[in-house]
Amino acid sequence: MIRFNNDYNRGAHPAILEALAETNTTSYGGYGQDEWCEGAAAAIRSELGGADTEIHFLVGGTQVNYTVIAAALRPYESVVCADTAHIQVHETGAVENSGHKIETVPNVDGKLTAEAVRGIAEAYRVSTIPEHITEPKFVFLSMPSEYGTIYRLDELCALRTVCDEYGLYLYVDGARMAYGLGAADSDVTLADLAALCDAFTIGGTKCGALFGEALVLKNPALRRHFRSFMKQNGALLAKGWLLGLQFATLFENGRYFELGRRADALAMRLKAACEAKGLPLYMPNSTNQQFVVLTDAQKAALARDFIFEEEGQVPDGRSIVRFCTSWANTDEEVDALCRAIAAL
Amino acid sequence: MIRFNNDYNRGAHPAILEALAETNTTSYGGYGQDEWCEGAAAAIRSELGGADTEIHFLVGGTQVNYTVIAAALRPYESVVCADTAHIQVHETGAVENSGHKIETVPNVDGKLTAEAVRGIAEAYRVSTIPEHITEPKFVFLSMPSEYGTIYRLDELCALRTVCDEYGLYLYVDGARMAYGLGAADSDVTLADLAALCDAFTIGGTKCGALFGEALVLKNPALRRHFRSFMKQNGALLAKGWLLGLQFATLFENGRYFELGRRADALAMRLKAACEAKGLPLYMPNSTNQQFVVLTDAQKAALARDFIFEEEGQVPDGRSIVRFCTSWANTDEEVDALCRAIAAL
Amino acid sequence: MIRFNNDYNRGAHPAILEALAETNTTSYGGYGQDEWCEGAAAAIRSELGGADTEIHFLVGGTQVNYTVIAAALRPYESVVCADTAHIQVHETGAVENSGHKIETVPNVDGKLTAEAVRGIAEAYRVSTIPEHITEPKFVFLSMPSEYGTIYRLDELCALRTVCDEYGLYLYVDGARMAYGLGAADSDVTLADLAALCDAFTIGGTKCGALFGEALVLKNPALRRHFRSFMKQNGALLAKGWLLGLQFATLFENGRYFELGRRADALAMRLKAACEAKGLPLYMPNSTNQQFVVLTDAQKAALARDFIFEEEGQVPDGRSIVRFCTSWANTDEEVDALCRAIAAL
């Protein structure tokens, strides 16, 4: 069986394991105050176009999302996101558990639009009873989105404009950032994100690391006591250098970007195979997650050799399934899946 | 410089790095549902004297403590612990951040006593206005304690008796469990803990792993929806097998116990060196943390070659410092420190 | 100016002020443990068809809603309600502030449907990753709804059936219960609610009292330590007899029901006046809140002598406004408004 069900089913890029082995007997300072974390932050910062930032390393995506939100918001402030956002649908109410309301708007191609954010922000601004409603303050989006689609630079700029107009924080969950940046049609860079966002993450877990998310804090308001928030939320890894070491390795010689581009290219081969076979794509995109509509017979055929994920149904009852490629897939694995699709 | 400041300043036991390398290209199911986690749980369970338990693997100590407490308590229930307990003094209010009050009692040799727990529980039982106070429900202690002292089996039995009498949960934070079990004068086993506790942890981060804490849930009331609590609190590692693999390796052929015994033995050499030199021990114990009272001159002398931690002062102004040994220390490192102490 | 903007703009039924005056120098036990609260609970219970219930008296509606939810839910459990529900749109995120997610479904005529609840509950039941999502557990609805519409007995029975099937709590916010029960076309009684709900409230603030909501807890699971939840959430009034006295007075000789019927009848006169004039009703109903679509000129004309509330706009830009009657309105006040409508 070959797993295409997600992009976090194997270990790490070999260079990371090598670095771990080389440093295993060296002792380091604890809690992220070490030379590896410094080096990783510097390596990331060199991609950020000179933006003044503070960079932290956390273990997981749910953790980083709710910790940033806890640090950003007062109790009467809320998060705005698409109805498909990961924090809304797949993090077990972690944001609400930390006390904050999420206000959702309908997604457009899996994405949040500036117009929708403006609608919510303006409704609060003109409310005659603002003390009876929460204040929208934190705009959350994922890049790429939960459906693999990517934000174009002009879309992000439009979101920034609305955020500036209403005093909102703009945050990008980049758990799959390598795959967003690596898309052939992406016109967004990390420097753009650093210019436009108050904070964003650069995912490691799904993009070549054993685990870890880098958090880039640009807005100084979000930095205050951030390490206290990390500790309070169980997000301050004792052996923090393990995170620094991984990100330093990923950002060595553009490795992170290369891993993303390669996985996206593999996904485009799957996409082409589906199109050649006439399989409908549920939400066409250019990144590493491909959502395909299959009949039960097609599902059964592919399930003989491959593991993939069910994501729901289209109205006629056929299934939407997800195939993920990742930095770890071999050409042979993708070849095999393409052949199986062609043979349906 | 040689670090004796803590027991989490180096990587992992070499066998763990080897296992990581061997499995790096294998794909696994996510979120702790994989064969490594199953194997690790089985290996741990084989030490538990047949107790019926559910075992989970989490990344860090603060995280596991507040997640278990969140799962155990209703909002009107509180935690009882010693005034020196880690959750009270060094976890940035993580327990209160999850909504629960901590009620402290004075420690005796760094430990919580059954009598003190009884005092708080009885005060609640006889209160005529119970709705105005929180109900003590969760008894927290560390093994070994934050000052390196260990609970004797009869002390744990006495705590269990009080917990039974008042319907309290008994929980042991075993972040340094290997060093507690490894003490020459310890009469407690993991099977004893499984028999006496509602839940306890077996620490990996400080005891030979890169990171990770195994959580043993015995009381069925604490198991319900525990994975939901993990996810909500950012404690469900995507690549969960990384945790399983580490604990499986640590519990292979008694390695975990051996690592603990060895570090304790190294600590006893430090203790002997201090005693030989007449340096007062702040809270004498038989585990891997040795607390020593030093003058400023003595501190300065030792600080030339060694890193250690300041822990406060005794009334005459001298410092209390902590020297930690760990599974990773070499005999040579300890020799060097012993010589330096002798030369003071 | 005559206020029709809400149903809480005047004091209390005169009988309540008389009772306050008569008892002013009598001393009572505190925190709701007094003869008035006992008497009020008995009077309410006599309307509940023999259901076994626990009855508490709280000060306000937001308070009682989030306190019941805090008492009912564990952190991984969520609330299901219509997108128009008061807890979702007008309580400043109080439910989320207590840690719980709200999941909304589209309203139908301002109401929650059994089908929508089933949809959410079934999605959770069949989820392959339940630990990544919150468990729907608490069904919230208002009677009458925020748009004045009422649930028919068969609708409540259908909701109960779904709740039984999925193990959900059914809760009715009855802040305007008198007006719901008093509607000419209502076929629901308090005894029906006691039979069908796990808990519900009987509103005082909007229905003849100075302040206060009676909370009827039927499900024993919701009763456990409820007074602790009240105290912890600031909802245990020191002079609790003030609440008991008010509800005892309201439930004397059917006064509560009579006040509701009368206000509904006054509202029906407003409705008839609107219909006679051809003013569109935004969401036609038979209770004390009438939502009317007005042009700017019509609004301006009525605003000369009356205070009413803006509730949004219909697509063509006309305003939706709300006129509320209450137990306190005189016939003359309603006459005046009807004449003004006729003169538009």
Added chain:
Amino acid sequence: MIRFNNDYNRGAHPAILEALAETNTTSYGGYGQDEWCEGAAAAIRSELGGADTEIHFLVGGTQVNYTVIAAALRPYESVVCADTAHIQVHETGAVENSGHKIETVPNVDGKLTAEAVRGIAEAYRVSTIPEHITEPKFVFLSMPSEYGTIYRLDELCALRTVCDEYGLYLYVDGARMAYGLGAADSDVTLADLAALCDAFTIGGTKCGALFGEALVLKNPALRRHFRSFMKQNGALLAKGWLLGLQFATLFENGRYFELGRRADALAMRLKAACEAKGLPLYMPNSTNQQFVVLTDAQKAALARDFIFEEEGQVPDGRSIVRFCTSWANTDEEVDALCRAIAAL
């Protein structure tokens, strides 16, 4: 039976009931935005020596305490108070339920000392691992204290000095403010509190009102969105004018101060009776709560005609009991108790 068990066992000053009756048919704006609240705020402000303040009216003491703390603190910040503080011992963990840690210090005569606050604040300032501990930020004290003792002006000035030095908020819970100010030996005025505190309350419930606490916010940082915090915490009374009306009446012609002085004078008669009889006072004070040490026989004798509260025991097993006078006691009631004490 005559109740001396607390100071909230009867209704309100007759002038309040008269004002309620007079205004019962008048309609008002909701949620505290009405002429009575404005008037009450103005009346209170006239006692504050010209301090720039924002004044809100809330229903109860627990509610106002945790709501102010929620508004003041970020999640990593903590409250400092005496071990006997009401929020620590009698509010069911309401502060922790809102996510904040309380750090206690030993009381001195029931009071918090500047030295103790300095100790905690300095420990945080010099900590080398501040992210592992909460930041002390909010100093809580009660005036009079939970044991009836009062803070002298120089004590409050010393607390202010420490708060300024460390950037802490100083808050006074004045649930019994009338009795604190009314003590013959008090040298503190409301203007002093307005000059020295960031926020404080003026209690109504125990001091002549049916219910209600006035909250004076001086520090602008505490005012931001305070009404949102009130609504979110169930503390925004729909018919807010009921609170304004009560405080306007209490602050008419110095009535509030007079009620306090009179109850204190009555308490001094009880104190004298105890002293004459040789009954030990547990914590001698000059306000309306008198704590007396009684044998079981003495308790039984007094319990025949009077209700009072048990507060614990002295080491020899005798009971500490509390007798409270209030604005509502008659001279005859106090005479009767004095006679009974004399007859022991």
